Amino acid sequence: MQAIVIVLCKVSVSIGDIKDPEHPYSLEELKVITEDAIEVDNERSYVRVTFTPTVEHCSMATVIGLCLRVKLMRSLPSRYKMDIRVAPGTHATEAAVNKQLNDKERVAAALENPNLLDMVDECLAPCYA
């Protein structure tokens, strides 16, 4: 499943104070996602992604996590179960972020918010450029 790795690494986010939408940084460039942070079990149709937010108090953590989840949902067959989490010890409110990212109902409601959905789509769009 090397494809997932490549696909996730190419997810881009525009960092808060770098206001240059022409040149977003990919999560791979930012070292937020690396190859070994993605565990895939094809037999059990399971994926776990561990990502490292750029700074400990990164408020983008939930947005990055959401982008990763959406990217996975759009790329993988529907039978796949996925868990997304921040790398242990890399975020101030790690447990809270992880809980929100893995609450299916919260994710579904968030993605019904047009502003949030637009933001996620923008982050994921550069992959296809």
Add this chain to the structure above:
Amino acid sequence: MDLLDANLELKEIQKLQGHSDRVWSLAWNPATASADVPAVFASCSGDKTVRIWEQSPSTRFWDCKAVLEETHTRTVRSCAWSPSGKLLATASFDATTAIWENVGGDFECVSTLEGHENEVKSVSWNASGSLLATCGRDKTVWIWEVMPGNEFECIQVLQGHTQDVKMVRWHPTMDILFSCSYDNTVKVWWSEDDDGDWSCVQTLGESSHGHSSTAWSLDFNAKGDKLVTCSDDLTLKIWKADVPTMQSGDGYAPWNHLCTLSGYHDRTIFSVHWSREGIIASGAADDAVRLFVQGKDGLMNEPSYQLLLKKEKAHDMDINSVQWCPGEKRLLASASDDGTIKVWELATLS
């Protein structure tokens, strides 16, 4: 229990398609599924609609009788029939709760309850149909009084949960309200007298053997003296209370933890439902339906619950809701992220 000795299977009777997005919840109409009234249930979905399904007396299969659309503007998360079966309440992420009435086969939205600040996640009628409860991401539980002419008045907004409230359910015989939350607790709400204020009289939290992650759902046994809760912590918990004391008006009697069923589920348990016969059904994010019954080997004061059967791959994706059908036959309906609803029969292996 003879069920544990019987050779049982969960046989798929029908797969119902129609919703164009995940099906979150379903509810059987309590006034149906008898000798002369075919079984009816409602389902609600991320496609913003509610579908009414009715069993055909001739084919015994369910057909979609109505699609309730163009009312909710976002996901419809939960639905509940009034005890008389005449009204259907639907809770939506659009922050409203709609009340529908069956007017000669057509369902009309007769009232819209507003007030929650954001997504409404669950709705429940009390046993007599005089009260309605709703809850949502705004951390509150609302109690509404049902008035003549399909009018609903909010009598109180209950605060106490520190996070998103996932589900509310009234006790089957008494006016006691239970709520499950993202804050990992189950709260019990009670009013001393008819006109009094409602308050939280008990919190089933980690310190009282409660769940260690989001509590998603709960249900009661037929007698109403036992409660089962399910959670993201992968366990089911059974609780017991001295209901006769409460019923005789001697004040509130607390719920005590009876046992925890762990090691059976691999992913979040979203739904749990207790049949009249005592079979507990669970629906989980591992696509499986599991049935549990009270075991024979437990000590007098420590009943044990055992797995009766596990139906793996009951659906292709997460199961969000499992509900036993009222009526004679052992029928169970399940709703899934795969957009389908399945009706099962618990039958002896042929």
